[in-house]
Amino acid sequence: MMHRSLQVPVHVGLSPKHQPMRDKDKTKEELVQELVSLRQQVINLQHQLRSTQADWESRWEKTEAELKSEVEARTAALKESNDQFVAEIAERYQALHALRTAKDQLEAILEAVPGTVSWISHDLRYLGVNRHLAEIFNLPPEEFAGKPLGFLGSSDGFDRFVQDFFASDTLEAFREVAMRIKGKHRIFLIVAQKYDRNKAAFTVGIDITERKEAEEALREAENKYRTIFENAVEGIFQTTPDGRYLSANPALARIYGYGSPEDLKSMLIDVESQLYLDPQRRQEFINLLEQYDSIVGFESQIRRLDGKLTWISENGRSVRDKAGNLLYYEGTVEDITERKQAEEQLRRLNEELEQRVEERTVELKQAVDQLTVEVAERERVEAALRVSEAELRALFAAMTDIITVFDAEGRFMKVVSTNSETLFSPTTDRIGKTVYDVFPPEQAELFAQQIQAVVETGQTMNLEYSLPVSLMPGMVAENRDFLSQDTQGNEVWFAASVSPMPDSCVIWVARNITERKRVVDAMRAAEEKYRSIFENAAEGIFQLTPDGCYLSANPALARMYGYSSPEELMERLRNVGTHLYVDPGRREEFMRLIERENAVSNFDSQVYRQDRSIIWTSEKARAVRDEQGNLLFCEGTVEDITKRKEAEAALRAEQEKSEDLLLNILPGAIAQRLKQEEKNLIADRFDEVTILFADIVGFTRMSSGISATELVNLLNEIFSQFDKLAKKHQVEKIKTIGDSYMVVSGIPMPREDHAEAIAQMALDMQRAIPRFRQPNGQPLQLRIGMSTGPVVAGVIGMAKFIYDLWGDAVNVASRMESMGIPGKIQVTEAAYERLKHRYSFEKRGEIEVKGKGMMTTYWLIGTEL
Numbered sequence: 063m064m065h066r067s068l069q070v071p072v073h074v075g076l077s078p079k080h081q082p083m084r085d086k087d088k089t090k091e092e093l094v095q096e097l098v099s100l101r102q103q104v105i106n107l108q109h110q111l112r113s114t115q116a117d118w119e120s121r122w123e124k125t126e127a128e129l130k131s132e133v134e135a136r137t138a139a140l141k142e143s144n145d146q147f148v149a150e151i152a153e154r155y156q157a158l159h160a161l162r163t164a165k166d167q168l169e170a171i172l173e174a175v176p177g178t179v180s181w182i183s184h185d186l187r188y189l190g191v192n193r194h195l196a197e198i199f200n201l202p203p204e205e206f207a208g209k210p211l212g213f214l215g216s217s218d219g220f221d222r223f224v225q226d227f228f229a230s231d232t233l234e235a236f237r238e239v240a241m242r243i244k245g246k247h248r249i250f251l252i253v254a255q256k257y258d259r260n261k262a263a264f265t266v267g268i269d270i271t272e273r274k275e276a277e278e279a280l281r282e283a284e285n286k287y288r289t290i291f292e293n294a295v296e297g298i299f300q301t302t303p304d305g306r307y308l309s310a311n312p313a314l315a316r317i318y319g320y321g322s323p324e325d326l327k328s329m330l331i332d333v334e335s336q337l338y339l340d341p342q343r344r345q346e347f348i349n350l351l352e353q354y355d356s357i358v359g360f361e362s363q364i365r366r367l368d369g370k371l372t373w374i375s376e377n378g379r380s381v382r383d384k385a386g387n388l389l390y391y392e393g394t395v396e397d398i399t400e401r402k403q404a405e406e407q408l409r410r411l412n413e414e415l416e417q418r419v420e421e422r423t424v425e426l427k428q429a430v431d432q433l434t435v436e437v438a439e440r441e442r443v444e445a446a447l448r449v450s451e452a453e454l455r456a457l458f459a460a461m462t463d464i465i466t467v468f469d470a471e472g473r474f475m476k477v478v479s480t481n482s483e484t485l486f487s488p489t490t491d492r493i494g495k496t497v498y499d500v501f502p503p504e505q506a507e508l509f510a511q512q513i514q515a516v517v518e519t520g521q522t523m524n525l526e527y528s529l530p531v532s533l534m535p536g537m538v539a540e541n542r543d544f545l546s547q548d549t550q551g552n553e554v555w556f557a558a559s560v561s562p563m564p565d566s567c568v569i570w571v572a573r574n575i576t577e578r579k580r581v582v583d584a585m586r587a588a589e590e591k592y593r594s595i596f597e598n599a600a601e602g603i604f605q606l607t608p609d610g611c612y613l614s615a616n617p618a619l620a621r622m623y624g625y626s627s628p629e630e631l632m633e634r635l636r637n638v639g640t641h642l643y644v645d646p647g648r649r650e651e652f653m654r655l656i657e658r659e660n661a662v663s664n665f666d667s668q669v670y671r672q673d674r675s676i677i678w679t680s681e682k683a684r685a686v687r688d689e690q691g692n693l694l695f696c697e698g699t700v701e702d703i704t705k706r707k708e709a710e711a712a713l714r715a716e717q718e719k720s721e722d723l724l725l726n727i728l729p730g731a732i733a734q735r736l737k738q739e740e741k742n743l744i745a746d747r748f749d750e751v752t753i754l755f756a757d758i759v760g761f762t763r764m765s766s767g768i769s770a771t772e773l774v775n776l777l778n779e780i781f782s783q784f785d786k787l788a789k790k791h792q793v794e795k796i797k798t799i800g801d802s803y804m805v806v807s808g809i810p811m812p813r814e815d816h817a818e819a820i821a822q823m824a825l826d827m828q829r830a831i832p833r834f835r836q837p838n839g840q841p842l843q844l845r846i847g848m849s850t851g852p853v854v855a856g857v858i859g860m861a862k863f864i865y866d867l868w869g870d871a872v873n874v875a876s877r878m879e880s881m882g883i884p885g886k887i888q889v890t891e892a893a894y895e896r897l898k899h900r901y902s903f904e905k906r907g908e909i910e911v912k913g914k915g916m917m918t919t920y921w922l923i924g925t926e927l
Contacts, residue, residue, distance in 0.1 A: 093140045097133065104129055178250070178267035184228050186211040186221075189262060198243055217241040220252060227254050227263065233870060234854060236745075238270070249274050255868065257913045268858060297395035300381075304664055305333040305344065308390055317374065317397045319366035329367070334663055339363040339371060341661055345682050345699060347376065349601060351391060355380045361398065373402040387709065412577060419463060419573055423559065426465070426571065434564055463573045464488065464556075470517045470566040472497040472510045505529060509570075512560050516568045522561040526575070528553040555579040602700035606683075608693050610638040610649065622679070622702050624672035634672075644668040644676055652681070656696055660685045666703065678707040745856035751808030752820040752850045752893060753872055754793075755879035756784075756827055759843040761801035764836055777801065780834055780842075787826045791819045796867060802879075806867060809855050817850055817896035824848060824887045825924045843885045847878025848922070850893040877911045878919065887922040894920045 107125065178195035182188060188206040196203040199214055212221045219239035227235050236253040250267040257263065291298055297314025301307050307330060310323040318337070320326040330336055334344035343362040350357045356379040364372050378393030465478035466488060474492040492500055497509040508527060516523050530553055558572040596603055602619025606612055612635060615628040623642075625631040635641055639649035648667040655662045665681040683698025758780070765773050784803055788795045793807040805823060808816030824846050832841040851871030857864070874890055882888040894903055904921040911917045 093136060097136050097140070100129065100133060100136070104133075177269065179264065180206070180267075181262060181264045182211060182224055184261050184263075186225060186228070195267075216243060220250075223252060224254065224263070224265070227256075228260075233260075234868070238274075247271075253868070255870070257870065257873070259915065294394075298393075299395065300390050300392040301333065302390050303348065303388060306331055307333075314395055317366075317372070317395055318364070319368045319370070332663075335659075335661065337364050339365055341663075341684060345663075347378070348391075349599065349699070351378060351380045352388075353600065357393075361402075372397060373399045416578070423463065423571060423573075426463070427559075427561065430561065430563070430569055438564070463571050466570045466572075467563065468497070468509070468513050468568050468570060470513065472506070472513050474500075475567055512558075513568050513570075516560045516562050517566050520562050522559060524557070524559050526555060526557050526579075528555045530554075599699075602679075602702075603698075604700065605686075605695050605697045606638065607695050608653065610640075611636060612638075613695055619700055622671075622677075622700065623669070624675070642669050644670060652683075656683065656685050656693070660687075662698075677702055677704045679703060745854060745858075746810070747852065747854050748809050748812065749852050750816070750850060751806055751853055751871070752817045752848060752896075753806045753853070753867065753875040754804065754820050754824055754846060754848050755876050756803045756824075756844050756846045757879050758801040758831075759845055759884040760836070767837055776834065780831070783830050784827060787823055787830065791823045791826075793819050793823055794865075797864060806853075806855075809853070809867075810865075817893055818900065820848055821893075821897055821901055821922060824922060828885070828887065828924070845879050845882040845884055846887040847875050847880070847882055848887065848889040848893050849875035849878055850890065850896055874911070874914065874917075877914070881909060881911065887924070889920050889922050891918050891920070897922070 104126070107129075178198065179192040180188060180195055181190045188209050188211065191203050191206045193203060196206065199216070211224060212218075217239055219237075220241060223235075223237045223239055234253075234255045236251065238249060238251050241248050241250055248269055248271045251270050252265055252267050254263050254265045291311045294311055294313055297317045298309075298311040299307060299314055300309040307327045310326050312323060315321065315323045315326045318326060318330065320329065334341045338344050340363070347357065347360055347362075350360065356377075358377050360376040360378070362374060362376070364374055366372055375396045375398045376393055378391050381389045381392055383389055466474065467476035467478070469475050473496045474488070474494065477488050477490050477492060488500075497506040497513075500506070501509065512523060512525060553576075554574065555576045556572040557575045558570060561569050561571075563569055596616050599616060599618050602622050603614075603616040604612060604619055605614040612632040615631050617628060620626065620628045620631045623631060623635070625634070639646055643649050645668065648665075652662060652665060655665070661684040663682045665683075667679055667681070668676050669679050671677060680701045680703045681698060682701075683696045685696055686694050688694055768776075781798055781803060784805075785795060788805050791807075793805045794809060796804045796806055798804070805820070807813065807819040807823075813819070827846065828844060831844050834842045836842060849871045851869065851874070853867045853869035853871050855865065855867050858866075878888045878890060888906065889897070889903075897903075902923045904923055906919045906921055908916045908918050
């Protein structure tokens with residue numbers, strides 16, 4: 063409205079210097095005072111007119127009319143000024159209410175921040191702190207206000223960081239600083255941001271001491287064990303149950319003939335078929351680990367990368383998770399090729415020696431018989447006897463047997479000197495003594511009984527007996543020094559041939575068979591061991607003809623398939639292809655693999671038990687062929703993996719639930735990074751995004767009039783509708799605080815149309831909100847604010863973390879909402895510049911924004927141009 067100024071003619075008493083200002087520039091009090099003055103002038107003029115002559119009457123009437131018109135104009139201006147004053151009071155009341163709401167929200171946020179928060183002026187004095195920071199130093203929050211930055215004396219690093227921050231042109235910064243709190247050294251991650259035209263800044267501090275200590279301890283442990291791992295003489299490995307290497311050290315790569323651990327892991331993908339000369343050894347290794355969880359000295363022959371055969375000895379253990387599920391195997395490998403070659407050479411030498419001893423024993427027996435005849439005729443053939451004795455001495459010198467002559471009472475009559483082991487040879491000082499003089503009673507009785515039996519029957523007797531090393535005849539103290547570690551403290555076994563001689567004497571020829579005895583016993587023990595494994599194995603073991611009939615099966619396989627015994631299984635299950643597999647095609651696939659690969663491994667199938675219930679099994683088998691290559695049968699093992707399959711299905715379901723939950727909390731790209739990165743701290747800077755804040759008008763008042771359940775249900779319906787709109791426009795929901803809703807576009811993946819997406823989201827939200835009603839039936843309204851600018855986005859903390867935004871643009875967007883009008887969408891000038899070519903706007907004008915000063919804002923009308 064335009065107002066004209068009252069101009070009183072000079073000739074009626076008003077001088078030019080009293081010409082009034084424009085009414086719109088005057089206050090209400092000035093207008094009232096001026097009106098009173100004018101009325102007084104009217105009265106004065108009336109008195110003056112009454113005293114003047116008639117020729118002034120017409121002039122007076124004209125002046126009176128002008129004054130009356132001016133009074134009416136001033137009265138209208140006063141009314142308009144009063145109305146404007148009332149409107150300003152109402153608007154100021156609304157601003158105070160919004161300010162209180164924002165303050166409450168800020169205090170709630172500060173209470174929820176898991177760290178310290180402080181406000182600092184550019185002259186390095188505290189403006190305020192949150193409760194958490196004050197409690198750390200046992201001070202009330204108000205004690206900090208106005209104090210210089212270093213008054214606590216807890217961290218020079220923090221003081222320097224803030225000082226450097228204010229001296230720089232950056233609006234945001236972060237740094238790790240050391241602090242001394244309550245006598246203890248702590249490390250904080252400090253994030254700072256300027257506001258109020260760079261005259262102040264707020265800082266947020268997160269205590270990362272434990273994380274830094276854990277990182278340092280982890281680095282030290284990794285360095286220590288990496289040195290051991292890389293420089294160990296033995297091979298060190300980690301493999302999956304299906305035979306893939308997870309890790310290997312250089313020593314293992316050298317043993318297997320690879321240039322590096324990386325070559326080994328990339329080229330050796332199935333240890334069973336590529337490494338072991340006998341693929342069955344891998345399954346035996348796994349079976350022992352499943353039974354005992356660890357194994358020591360597992361020896362196998364392998365084929366190196368260059369084709370050479372090598373013997374190795376493995377030590378391993380199973381590594382399981384907390385639920386007992388197998389994760390992988392780990393252990394060490396030693397190259398024992400040289401030891402095996404030495405053992406093989408020793409075995410061949412022993413066989414040759416035993417053969418030679420047997421031959422010499424036969425010769426000795428013949429010689430003894432001849433000697434007996436010659437003794438009877440010694441007078442006649444004395445010369446021939448001396449020759450024979452010389453020959454015998456030469457023969458005995460070449461023999462390794464122990465030869466002793468006893469009479470019927472067990473008396474040593476003669477000790478024949480042979481090339482037997484010095485350790486076990488009796489000496490000539492025994493001649494004339496009885497076995498009771500030399501041996502302890504138990505051993506003496508054994509010798510005496512055998513001697514009597516041979517003398518009485520006249521027949522040669524063979525026996526095996528053992529003597530403790532400490533009781534060996536002829537043993538002297540110094541001889542014990544020659545005992546090997548394997549022999550000390552153990553028994554020595556002998557095979558003896560006791561033959562009759564003239565004059566009731568016997569010749570006792572004994573041979574050391576300790577090593578042979580040990581091998582035989584080991585073979586017997588191994589046979590019993592493998593029979594026990596077959597009978598008591600947890601896995602099923604079988605032999606199966608090509609046409610599907612069982613040749614053998616162990617009790618575990620019978621139990622697995624629901625039969626009472628292996629015999630019942632083999633009798634009733636005549637064709638596994640038609641009666642066992644749920645999918646008969648699996649049997650055909652099994653036989654194709656056997657024909658092509660000669661072996662199958664981890665062959666998983668569903669099979670019927672006897673009661674027709676279905677279980678999962680995993681088969682491992684190899685082909686057994688004749689010399690012509692014809693398939694005779696298959697043999698292998700079967701494992702019931704039903705529980706594993708069920709666990710895998712349950713695990714997949716739980717993983718899917720976890721993935722869905724994580725994606726409901728975080729953007730997909732951020733969730734993927736959080737799973738892949740070891741550190742939980744994720745922070746990214748985005749040069750330009752658009753943020754939206756929306757608030758339900760009158761929600762606080764409305765919430766006091768309905769129940770908590772109704773309130774939560776209403777909010778859930780409203781925010782669920784907003785969530786659908788966010789998904790439709792492909793924008794990221796950040797959070798809700800009370801009845802406030804926050805979304806952003808342009809993160810975590812930048813997009814050119816971020817402002818347009820938020821604008822469409824805002825318009826759709828305004829169209830959607832009237833569908834929801836207050837208890838009084840009135841439709842709900844929104845205040846919406848939008849801002850465009852740079853932000854920092856990330857995930858912080860270790861528990862109940864969220865993806866959040868920080869930056870001046872976030873604060874401004876919140877101010878746009880809180881200082882908006884119900885049913886309106888208020889945007890900043892930056893957002894307006896991005897959208898003005900596609901949308902229509904109404905300019906609101908300049909408003910004062912806390913911390914920013916005067917800002918020009920616009921109302922988004924919503925009509926696309």
